[in-house]
Amino acid sequence: MLQSPVEFFRNLPKKVxxxxxxxxxxxxxxxxxxxxxxxxxxPE
Incomplete structure (x- = not known):
């Protein structure tokens, strides 16, 4: 069964x-x- 796009993005790990x-x-x-x-x- 395919995962909904909302659940996919909700389950991505936080950026560190x-x-x-x-x-x-x-x-x-x-x-x-x-x-x-x-x-x-x-430094720039």
């Missing part, structure tokens, strides 16, 4: 920052890989 391990609070159309704190610490 690879730098510090903090859980990233995702928003629509966001493709960030690091958390805001780690991004702010990077």
């Amino acid at each position: 920052c690879p730098e510090c391990g903090e859980q990233i609070n995702e928003q629509a159309e966001s493709y960030m890989m690091e958390c805001d704190r780690c991004l702010a610490q990077k």
Whole structure:
């Protein structure tokens, strides 16, 4: 039996920052890989 799309997306694991391990609070159309704190610490 196929799983509904809503259940599929609900069951995906939370995104975690690879730098510090903090859980990233995702928003629509966001493709960030690091958390805001780690991004702010990077030199430009």
